[in-house]
Amino acid sequence: ELVWTKPLKDGGSPIRGYVVECQKSGTAQWSRINKDELIRQCAFTVPGLIEGNEYRFRIKAANIVGEGEPRELPETVVAKDILSPPELELDLTCRDIITVRVGQTARIVGKVKGRPDPDITWSRDGKVLTKDKRIEIIHEFPHIELQLKAAVRTDHGKYLISAKNSSGHAQASAVVNVLDRPGPCQNLKVSYVTKDSCMVSWENPEDNGGSEITNYIVEYRQPNQRGWSIVSADLTKRLIKAHLVENHEYFFRVCAENKVGPGPVVETKTPILAINPVERPGEPENLHIAEIGKTFVYLKWRRPDYDGGSPNLTYHVERKLKDSDEWERVHKGSIKET
Numbered sequence: 001e002l003v004w005t006k007p008l009k010d011g012g013s014p015i016r017g018y019v020v021e022c023q024k025s026g027t028a029q030w031s032r033i034n035k036d037e038l039i040r041q042c043a044f045t046v047p048g049l050i051e052g053n054e055y056r057f058r059i060k061a062a063n064i065v066g067e068g069e070p071r072e073l074p075e076t077v078v079a080k081d082i083l084s085p086p087e088l089e090l091d092l093t094c095r096d097i098i099t100v101r102v103g104q105t106a107r108i109v110g111k112v113k114g115r116p117d118p119d120i121t122w123s124r125d126g127k128v129l130t131k132d133k134r135i136e137i138i139h140e141f142p143h144i145e146l147q148l149k150a151a152v153r154t155d156h157g158k159y160l161i162s163a164k165n166s167s168g169h170a171q172a173s174a175v176v177n178v179l180d181r182p183g184p185c186q187n188l189k190v191s192y193v194t195k196d197s198c199m200v201s202w203e204n205p206e207d208n209g210g211s212e213i214t215n216y217i218v219e220y221r222q223p224n225q226r227g228w229s230i231v232s233a234d235l236t237k238r239l240i241k242a243h244l245v246e247n248h249e250y251f252f253r254v255c256a257e258n259k260v261g262p263g264p265v266v267e268t269k270t271p272i273l274a275i276n277p278v279e280r281p282g283e284p285e286n287l288h289i290a291e292i293g294k295t296f297v298y299l300k301w302r303r304p305d306y307d308g309g310s311p312n313l314t315y316h317v318e319r320k321l322k323d324s325d326e327w328e329r330v331h332k333g334s335i336k337e338t
Contacts, residue, residue, distance in 0.1 A: 001045045004059050004071070013063035020044050025054035025076060038062055049079035085168025086114035088161060094174045099210075101260065102180045106148040108159055110172065113142050118163040118170075122146050125157060153180040156210055182256040182263035183207040185216070185238075190268060195246040195276050200231070201239045202254050202266070211258040218242070218254045223271055228253065244274035281313060282306035284338070301338050 006015055017038020021030040033046055049055065058072040091109040100106045112118060120139055122129040129146070131137050136147035148155050156178045163170045183205035192199045200218055216235040219228040220242060231242050231252075244250060249271035255262050282304035291298035299317065307313055314334035318327040 001043065002057060002059070002073070003043045005042060007061050007068065010061075011063050011065060011068065013065060015061050015063055017062055018042070018044075019060040019062060019067055020046065021058050021060070021070065022046065023056040023058075025056070030058070051079050051081065054078050082115050083165075083167045084113075084115045086112060086118040086163035086165055086170040088112050088163050088170045088172040090161075090172050090174060097175045097177050099177045099179060100151050102151060102153060102178060104151055106151050106155065106176050106178065108146040108161070108174045108176070110144050110161060111142040112144050112163050112170075114163065114165050114167065114170075116165050117141055118165040120144055121162040121164075123160045123162070129159075148176065151176075151178045153178050153207070153209065177210045179211050179258075179260050180209040181261045182209040182213055182258050184264045184266045185254050185256055186266075188252070188254055188266050188268060190252055190272050193272050193274065193277065194244075195274050196244055198242050198244060198250075198272060198274070199239065200242050200252050200254070203238060205256050205263060208256070209258050209260055209263065211260060213256045213258050215257050216254055217257060217262060218252065219265075220250050220252050223249050223251065246274050248274050250274065276309050278310045279308040281308040281310075284315065303338060 002020065004018075017040050020033040020039060022033055023030045034044070046057070054076050055078075056073060056076050058070040060067045060070045062068070089111050091111075094108050094110065098106055098108065108122075112120065122137060129135055129137070134149045136145075136149065138145040138147070144161070146159065146161075156176055159174050159176060161172045161174070185205055186203040188200075188202045190198050190200055202216075204213065214236075215233070216238065217233045218231040218235060218240055220231055221228045232240055242250075242252070251268050251271050253265045253267040255265040257263065284304050285302040287299065287301040289297055290300040301315075303313065314336055315338070317330050317335065319330050320327045
């Protein structure tokens with residue numbers, strides 16, 4: 001590329017343009033480069049040179065009268081490629097996180113320069129990306145672009161752009177976030193069941209959909225119902241006390257919601273029964289022998305002070321020989337009297 005300044009004298013007529021001539025080393029002939037029209041600017045890129053050959057150049061200014069005296073470049077020029085390592089620059093819109101919704105197109109745009117033109121590689125998680133139905137790769141130097149069409153949640157992540165030529169290597173990265181609904185909540189549990197309430201708890205989804213979870217929706221239904229009723233639709237905690245009707249069974253389900261919308265629900269697999277918890281009763285009180293005979297003994301006792309939460313008690317009577325360690329039941333079925 002040749003660059004010069006306009007002559008101090010224009011010969012009394014405005015400069016109309018310039019003529020560039022070159023002379024191949026070893027010859028005496030000067031050849032005009034711009035044969036068809038004058039060069040308007042004070043710069044010109046000379047085409048058609050042969051790599052390795054040596055050239056001399058000179059410039060002539062022209063006005064309405066004709067061409068002036070030439071100005072010759074003092075040194076000869078050897079035609080050879082100018083090598084430069086790659087330089088990568090991402091578009092301003094790609095320097096922060098690139099955020100799109102599911103179904104939209106994510107674009108990573110940048111500029112690259114280098115001599116010779118560098119080879120461009122796009123990759124994610126160590127895997128080189130190639131053009132397919134959803135991935136469009138555009139290399140129109142200096143413009144480069146990767147398009148992720150009909151984006152899905154699994155497209156989110158860090159993308160690496162690598163530019164390499166014989167002079168060096170450059171790399172840049174961009175982060176893509178694809179917004180979607182949250183995944184299913186984890187470890188749904190129902191605990192502390194009584195006749196009129198229970199506690200429903202769960203854990204966060206493994207994937208929040210790329211956006212902060214805003215609330216949770218908890219619902220219930222009875223086994224003989226098809227529709228679900230809302231316990232709460234604006235929960236921010238992962239725990240709620242649900243009110244029940246005694247002796248009724250209930251299923252529960254929960255889902256997380258973000259700014260895109262609610263995610264899939266997760267349900268309890270078996271219903272819970274709204275009754276107070278039943279535990280083992282205490283020991284019968286005042287066990288004693290009321291009557292004894294040759295082949296029998298008549299025992300009496302009193303109900304235990306603690307019935308475990310269930311008033312319907314039954315009893316089992318066992319015996320063992322004096323020197324034995326093993327007890328055996330002395331009746332079939334259950335005894336309801338004391």
